[in-house]
Amino acid sequence: MAETRGGGPGDGAAEVLDRPLPDGVRRRVVQIVSDSFGALTFGELPAQLRQYARFTPSRRAKFAGNAMAAALETDPLFRQRVGDKFKEAQPELSAALDSGSPPPAADPLDVAAAAYVLRPPGWVKLVAAAGEEAQRADAERADEESRAELERLRAELAAAREQSRADTDRLRAELDAARREAESLHRRLRAAHSDVKRGEAALRKARGELEAARAEGQAQVSAAESETRRLKARLGEAEAALEAARRTAREGRSVEDMRVRLLLDTVLDAAQGLRRELALPPVSVRPAETVDALEPGRMTPKDIAARALSEHDPAILDQLLALPQAHLVVDGYNVTKTGYPQMPLEKQRLRLLGQLSQLAAQTGAEVTCVFDGAELVAPVLLAPPRGVRVLFSKPGVTADELIRQLVRAEPPGRPVIVASTDREVADGVAKAGARPVASVVLLKRLSRG
Numbered sequence: 001m002a003e004t005r006g007g008g009p010g011d012g013a014a015e016v017l018d019r020p021l022p023d024g025v026r027r028r029v030v031q032i033v034s035d036s037f038g039a040l041t042f043g044e045l046p047a048q049l050r051q052y053a054r055f056t057p058s059r060r061a062k063f064a065g066n067a068m069a070a071a072l073e074t075d076p077l078f079r080q081r082v083g084d085k086f087k088e089a090q091p092e093l094s095a096a097l098d099s100g101s102p103p104p105a106a107d108p109l110d111v112a113a114a115a116y117v118l119r120p121p122g123w124v125k126l127v128a129a130a131g132e133e134a135q136r137a138d139a140e141r142a143d144e145e146s147r148a149e150l151e152r153l154r155a156e157l158a159a160a161r162e163q164s165r166a167d168t169d170r171l172r173a174e175l176d177a178a179r180r181e182a183e184s185l186h187r188r189l190r191a192a193h194s195d196v197k198r199g200e201a202a203l204r205k206a207r208g209e210l211e212a213a214r215a216e217g218q219a220q221v222s223a224a225e226s227e228t229r230r231l232k233a234r235l236g237e238a239e240a241a242l243e244a245a246r247r248t249a250r251e252g253r254s255v256e257d258m259r260v261r262l263l264l265d266t267v268l269d270a271a272q273g274l275r276r277e278l279a280l281p282p283v284s285v286r287p288a289e290t291v292d293a294l295e296p297g298r299m300t301p302k303d304i305a306a307r308a309l310s311e312h313d314p315a316i317l318d319q320l321l322a323l324p325q326a327h328l329v330v331d332g333y334n335v336t337k338t339g340y341p342q343m344p345l346e347k348q349r350l351r352l353l354g355q356l357s358q359l360a361a362q363t364g365a366e367v368t369c370v371f372d373g374a375e376l377v378a379p380v381l382l383a384p385p386r387g388v389r390v391l392f393s394k395p396g397v398t399a400d401e402l403i404r405q406l407v408r409a410e411p412p413g414r415p416v417i418v419a420s421t422d423r424e425v426a427d428g429v430a431k432a433g434a435r436p437v438a439s440v441v442l443l444k445r446l447s448r449g
Helices: 023-039 047-052 057-063 065-074 076-089 091-099 108-118 123-278 301-306 314-321 332-339 345-363 399-409 423-431 439-448
Strands: 327-331 366-371 388-392 416-419 435-437
Touching (some): 023 065, 023 076, 023 108, 047 065, 057 065, 076 091, 076 108, 091 108, 108 123, 314 345, 314 416, 314 435, 314 439, 327 332, 327 399, 332 345, 332 366, 332 399, 332 439, 345 388, 345 439, 366 399, 399 416, 416 439
Parallel strands (some): 327 366, 327 416, 366 388, 416 435
C-alpha cells in the first residue's frame, strides 16, 4: 500500500511511493513520456534526453526508457510539461483524476500511469491500487492458465491411458503370435542344429584329408623349389665364373698389350735417343774397336765421377725427364706443404698444377699429380691443366698407396720418377723400380720456370 509523506492532504506533489513502481505502470509511464516528445521543443527537454529527440516513439521507448523514467522522477518542470501534453491528449481521464473519481471502465494501469505523471492528490494510492490490481489480474490469469493446462493434461492423460490400454492389448496379441513363431523357429533350429553337426563332422573329415593332401603337395613343391634354387645357384656360379674368366682374359690381354706396347715405345725411343746422343755413323763396327783400351783424350771413370750431379741439384730432374717415355708422379700435398704450407689447400693445388703444366710443356714428359682425398670436405671441381693428370685418392685409400699403385701399373723398364719427401713412399717406389726425387728438387726446378 502507498502512504503519504510530507505536505498536506491536498498536495499530490509531496506524496512519494514507498515501493518500486510496478512494471506495467512503468511501461505505460515511459510510453506517455515518449509520446509527448513530439509536442515538446528541443529546449524543453532535459539535457540527458535531448540525444533521443530524433528517435521514433517505439525506438525511444526501447533505448531511453530508464533515462525518461529518471528524468520524470527528478525533474518537476519536465514532469509538468509532460503532464500538460497528456492533459491535451487525454482530457477526460485527466479531468476525472483531478476530481478524484477515475472512470470505472478505464484500465487500472493507464489510470496509475496518468496519476504518476499528473500527481493529483492521492496518486500514490492509485499507483499502489493499480499495482495490486495488476497482480490480481496476473494471478487470475495465471490461475486460469493453470486450470486450462490442468484440464488439457487430464485430457491428455485420459487419451494416453486409452492409448496404453489399446497398445497393451495389441502387444499381448503380438506377444502370443511371437511366442508361437518362436516355438516353431525353435523346432526348426533344433533340426538345423542337427544338420549343422552332421555337416561339421563331414567338413572336419574333408578338411583333414585336404590338409594331408596340401602338406604332401607342399613338401613336393618345397623339394622342387629347393632343387630349382640349387640348380639356379650352380648355373649362376658357372655363368659368373665364365664371365669373370672372360673379363679377366680380356683385361689381362688389354693391360699386358698396353704394358708391352708402352715398353716397346720406350725401348724404341731410347734407342733413337741413344743414336742421336751418340751420333753413331751408319757404318758397321770394326773388330778392333771391341778391344778395351784407353785412347788418348778419352775421359777416365774418375773424370766421369767428378761430373756427377748432386741428388738435390734440379738439373738431375731435367736429365731424368729427358729420358724416353718418362713419367713424373708428384705427391701433391707433400710438395705444396714443403714449398708453401701457409697457403690454403685450394691455392696450393692451383699453384702446383700451374707450374706442373709449364714443366710438362717444356719437357714433353707424362705428368700425374696425386692428392690425398681425405683432406677434402667436399668434391673438388677443377679443370686439370693441359698436360697434367690430376688424381684424388678414394675414401679409405691414402695418396701414398695410390702412388705405389701407379708405379706398379707401369711396365718394367719405363723410367718413372716420383717426387716426394716421404721416406716410406720413396722406399716403396724404389723397390718397384721407380726413381724417387725429393720434393725440394722439384720445387727448385719449378721455381726456374
